[in-house]
Amino acid sequence: MARSHAIPTLKVEGLETRFVTRRGPVPAILDVSLTVGRGEIVGLVGESGSGKSVTGLSIMGLIEAPGEVAAGKVLLNGEDLRTVSRRRLRQLRGDRIAMVFQDPMMTLNPVLRIRTQMVEAIRAHDSSVGAEAARQRCRDALAQVGIPSPEERLDAYPHQFSGGMRQRVAIAIALLNRPDLIIADEPTTALDVTIQAQILAVVQSLCREHGTALIWITHDLSVVAGLAERIYVMYGGSVVEEGGVDAVLDRPLHPYTDGLIRSVPWHNEPGRPLNQIRGMVPPLDRMPRGCRFRPRCDRATEGCREPVALADIREGHHARCIHPLVESR
């Protein structure tokens, strides 16, 4: 695994992002730490409001007022993105680190041809690239993500593509400068099953061939099961469990992860009642003290009212819980 590598592609330590409201600052994510090695695919999984998207945006430095990154380090190849100059950050974004969103129209400008947008992405980072060379690279990138007749498609506008093709274009733009890290936030959620599988195939082969590291943010455990090597599970703004994909999905430690896995229909006998986690995620400004999953947890005790740290429970398999599911099941 890539962890033997000297400097990981991305190392996030103790990241905290909060939003200032009329009733004072509310932390959206707290004490988030992640490591992604070269060429590694990592899944960041959580339900609505778990802070998974805020984590992605915080890494990219895309949090805007009233939000702010309040603490922590974001080390890209050892360089802290939180302390570098704005100029340097602009150099790195789109070049060494790129993001793909759920809605490709977040990335694409509806009134510009694909070619214009792609060439701009290349030249913004290297003005010495000539027009013909840039066009060549754009064409190759489109071909790489499986867009038929890329030469002609370069001159099309975003609305002339289907949803799946648009997402491919967004991925092609993210890939243009061969970044070290791509953060993909629910990129296939709006797509059909067969189209999703095509995008997953593209992304997987790119990571394998170019050693691009990938953070795949999703609410869907099943997608991550097939794609990722390691999984981070988020709940209430914190990472509650982290480990290899087989360890987390087959032998979950945190009661939340366990509940989530058992509520997936595929994991249940058809027609039987599904396991359900009672209650719902409390709003951010009303999060309970200590373990944030406590009010919904069957294993909760008085001790859960104290803050819990992410602990290494089985070799390389971490959980933020004082009553992890360690007995054999």
Add this chain to the structure above:
Amino acid sequence: MTARPPVIEVRRVSRRFSRRLDLVQRVARRLGASVHQRIVHAVDDVSLTIGEGEAVGLVGESGCGKSTLGRLVAGIDAPSAGEVCFRGQRIALDDSEAARRTALKIQMIFQDPLDSLNPRHRMGRIVGEGARYHRVVPPGEIDGHVDSVLEQVGLDPSMKSRFPHQFSGGQRQRIGIARALAVRPEVVVCDESVASLDVSIQAQIINLFMRLRAELGLAYLFISHDIGVVRHIADRVVVMYLGRVVEEGPTKTLFDDPNHPYTQALMSEVPRLDNRHVDFNPISGEIPSPLDPPSGCHFHPRCPHAHERCRAEVPALKRLSDGRLSACHLNDA
């Protein structure tokens, strides 16, 4: 296929949508240019039955016509050809007393509850309005009726005076379900009713659907792109592709041994928790535009087994030896 008498019978139904030509196109046609009106066959000659208390799953990808078919069954939309029958009576979309009675018996639950609940009405009114208007219960018993329906779906009747935006996504979906149940339907059409919910909330709503079915003997048409959910809830599954049914059969048969190449692709490419470290190797090609569907079998441009006949001839939906239906020329070989 089922011993239970059908509650819903859809007979060779089609629904076409056409876009009117704009002024320039009409003028061009007058002048002799070959401008054709573009017609979408959203549902193309589909037959379907739902037995008493049966749950039928309807799966397919964008543009396959599953939502349109759901609306035809629910009597929200009228077919261009064919007919939809409830207990042998053709569903009419007029103002007659009979049509209204039938309409009450078939209710629909939508995907996004926030889009289908009036934001200016309080929850108690949203749930009770249909029952009040149609005199499902005597006027004096409305409040008690609404309370009992709310309890049935797991909502606290003391929240009746709240507005839809004051509820969470899962609670709003329960309001949509309560509204449907308040008029005592026999058939419920669920169109992507759990698609927008988080996994843990989705499990709660799926459990609710299964409990209501057991308690009230409801028949479901369960429309979803999520075949894991359909596998869990449905007795029988219908697979659609570009307006046509390509395969239909008992859930277990269809999932264990899909016959149609499209069903096979759908089953193998849906992500599952147990499939780890997958080498993704999907079928290629996009879903074609329903405005311009491929000739013959609609699936042939993406099908790994396509041959000459598939391009020319539309495959008929035929019964196989194990009782299921499939529309593929390969079965004739």
